[in-house]
Amino acid sequence: MADEREKFAQRLVHAMQQAGYEPRPIVLFHLFNAKYRGSSVTFQTVSRWLRGRALPEQDKLQVMADLLGVEPHALRFGVSPRSRVAEARPPWPAGAGSRERQVVEAFLQLPPKKRELVGELVKALSESA
Template identity: 60%
Template sequence: MSDERFEFSRRLGQAMSAAGYEPRPATLFRLFNARYTGRSVSFQSASRWLGGRSIPEQDKLQVLAELFGVTPQALRFGESTTRVAEARAEWNRMGARERAVIDTYLALPARQRELVGELVKALAQTDRKSTR
C-alpha cells in the first residue's frame, strides 16, 4: 500500500467519523451512491478507498468531500500549512494613480471590464507590432 493511498484512507475515515458516520465500507457505499449522480460504485470500491488500496477520481472525490463537510483538496492531499501565492512585488511598486485605476476598473460592471480587457489586449498587440 502506498503512503499516498494510506494517507487518503486515513483522512477519509477521519472525515466520516467527524461527520458522525462509522468509517466502514458498507456505510460509505450506501452514503456515496445515494448522493452520486453518475454510475454507482461497487462495495469493493468503497472498501478500497477506506482500505488504502485506491484513491477515487476527482468527480467522486468532490462528492465525498461534500458528504463529509471537507474540501476536496484537504481530503485528497491533507491540510497544508504552506500556501502557494503570487509574487506581489510588482503590486508594491505601483503608485497611487495605478491603484486608483485598478480600483475604478474593479468597480465597473462585468461587461465593461470585458471591454476594457479587450482594449488592453489590442493595445498590447499594437505595441508589440510597432517594436519589431
C-alpha cells in the same frame, strides 16, 4: 504511491468520524451511491478507498467531500498547518451515528413549517421522557 493511498484512507476515515459516520465500507457505500449521479460504485471500490488500496477519481472525490463537509483538496492531499483557514467542525456527540446524521440531514431538507412541527414533536417527546 501506496503511502499516498494510505494517507488518503486515513483522512477519509477521520472525515467520516468527524461527520458522525462510522468509517465502514457499507456506510460509505450507501451514502455515496445515494448522492452520486453517475454509475454506482461497488462495495469493493469503497472498501479499497477506506483501506488505502485505491484513490477515487476527481468527480467521486468531490461527492465524498460534499457528503463529509470537507474541502476536496484537503481530503485528497491533506492540509498543511500554515494554509488552513477554515474553522474546525465540532465532532458529533458520542453515541450519534450515521442514522442520526441521516435524520438531521433529512430534517434540514424540510420546509420551515415542517421543521417547526418536527421541533414541537421532539420537544414534546423530550419533556415526557
